[in-house]
Structure formats: structure tokens, C-alpha cells
Amino acid sequence: MSSLGSRLPEETGYWDELAGRITEDADPFLRESYARQGVWWSSLARGCPALVATALIATTVVALTLGGGVETATAATTSPVMQAIEPDDALARRFLAEESPPSVEIMLPLMNDSGRTQ
Amino acid sequence: MTIPHSPENGPSDRTLVKRVRRGQGDAFNALVRRYLRPALAVAWEFTESRDDAEDIVQEAFSRALRGLQEFDEKRPFRPWFFTIVRNVGRNTAAWRSRWGYEPLSETLPSRGGDPLSDAERREVQERIDAGLDLLSPMQRTCFRLCDLEGFSGPEVAEMLGLEESTVRVHLHRARGGLRKALRPLREERGSA
Numbered sequence: 001m002s003s004l005g006s007r008l009p010e011e012t013g014y015w016d017e018l019a020g021r022i023t024e025d026a027d028p029f030l031r032e033s034y035a036r037q038g039v040w041w042s043s044l045a046r047g048c049p050a051l052v053a054t055a056l057i058a059t060t061v062v063a064l065t066l067g068g069g070v071e072t073a074t075a076a077t078t079s080p081v082m083q084a085i086e087p088d089d090a091l092a093r094r095f096l097a098e099e100s101p102p103s104v105e106i107m108l109p110l111m112n113d114s115g116r117t118q
Numbered sequence: 119m120t121i122p123h124s125p126e127n128g129p130s131d132r133t134l135v136k137r138v139r140r141g142q143g144d145a146f147n148a149l150v151r152r153y154l155r156p157a158l159a160v161a162w163e164f165t166e167s168r169d170d171a172e173d174i175v176q177e178a179f180s181r182a183l184r185g186l187q188e189f190d191e192k193r194p195f196r197p198w199f200f201t202i203v204r205n206v207g208r209n210t211a212a213w214r215s216r217w218g219y220e221p222l223s224e225t226l227p228s229r230g231g232d233p234l235s236d237a238e239r240r241e242v243q244e245r246i247d248a249g250l251d252l253l254s255p256m257q258r259t260c261f262r263l264c265d266l267e268g269f270s271g272p273e274v275a276e277m278l279g280l281e282e283s284t285v286r287v288h289l290h291r292a293r294g295g296l297r298k299a300l301r302p303l304r305e306e307r308g309s310a
Binding site: 005006007008015018019021022023025026027029030031032033034035036037 | 138139140141142143146147150151154155158159162168172175176179180183184187243246262266267268
């Protein structure tokens, strides 16, 4: 191979300068690209909107399903507890049914001679 | 011949492309340095002036950078990029020819040494140029890139978007044509 007719410069400085010129020209665009990467999923959103929409719907469905499950589970655990502590005493049931504290008059007729409730 | 600024070591093109898409300037700089020299060699085939070739390369890198946002990462970067360089080169050449733009003639750079060897070199260069003018554009391009600039056949095939076998055929015919063109010079020297 002959280097006689080569037109390409050999000086490192020449290539450094040309590369610098090209990267400098590209700098604003690269900064803009970098800024667009602020939200990690933005590239996904840009690349495949259908995928992102499906993911959002799926997330919502899962959240709703889990939320309902928790509520049901709470109800299932509290129900026997409520049953266990529910009094079989009529007076006590009346107390619990009232929204305000019971008056003394209500309690009196229900007491027997020994002072116990019926 | 080593190719300065064309390091094949380091991250793969695919890795660099991913990073450039995220806006990482150092990755773009690495891509530029990897492809700058072959890109300039290809661009220069479309114009007579080095300044114009540099402009073609700069424009090609700029278009590639913007195109990377939509580029399919599974595809190889190299042939895609050289297609851009050739397209920009063709457009520039068409524009120049349409508007009758004539680049400033460039003097052959001196490689130092005594005036006699410079004159001798200039004579050989003129013969080579005359021989190159007799070749078809593609033969000339293959000869320049392979034999004068030192790129390998496979590299030139990728740079020009040709099959390797096609490059070999063009190169073979170009060498034959130049041998004929340089024969008188050889005979003059042999008889001297």
C-alpha cells in the first residue's frame, strides 16, 4: 500500500479539532435529550403508548382488587369478634343500641329486687 | 496503517447508541471518534474540497444524532451511518453541480524534505491523478479508500454499502487501469 496519495490528514490535532466541532454542534441536542430523560419511564411512554396505558389500567385494577380484599378480610375478622363480645343481656343490648347514654329511669324498671337486671 | 481516532476497543456501537439516546455526550464523542476518519474518506469522494467533505461529515453526524431517537437498536449502526454519509454527500454534490459551485483548489500538502523529492512526488501524484481520471467513479473510490487511505476491503464494503466481492472487482480493475497509466513513467525511469 502506498501512502503517497492519501488525502486524509495524519495530525492528531486535526482530528481532535474536527471531532470537537462536531460534538460542540451536537451539544444542544444532547442536552435536550438528557433533559427529556428526567422521568425514567418517559422513553417507554414515547416508545409504546399502548404498553404504558395497559400498565396503568392493570395497576389500577390490582389496586382496586387489593383494596376490596383488605376490606373483606377486615370484615371477616371483626365479625366473629363482634359476635363473641355481643352481650346476651337485654339491658346491655339496649345500651349498645342507644346512640346516647341511657337514662337512670330506663334502668330502674328493669332491675329486680336483688338489684340485678332481668 | 493504523487508523487514528477509530478505536475498536471499548463499548460496542450498540452500547454507545443506547447511551447517546439518553443524551450522554461522552458516548456521542466516542462514536464520532470511531467513525470520523472513514466518514471523511467517504465524504471526500463526493467533493473536491476537504472543507466540503468536513461539512458533509458534520451534517451526517448531526442527522445521525437526530435519527438515533427513532433508530432500531437491533440494527447495526455502521451501515446505517454510512448510508447517511453517502446521502448527504450525494445531496451536496447535486447542489454544487446545480449551482455551479467551484471549490477552491487545494495545493498538495508538502511532506517536507528537499524540493527535488517534492517535485518528484508531485509528478507521480499527477500521473496517479491522471490514471484515476480514467477509472469509473466506483473504481476510483474503491482504489482510493483501499490502496491510498488504507481501509480494508470489508471496511470499504460497509462504507460504500457494497458486497465485498464487488469491492474486490472494482479494486482489481482500478489497479489494472492505473498500472497502464503509470507504465510510461516506469519505462522512463527504467531507461534513465
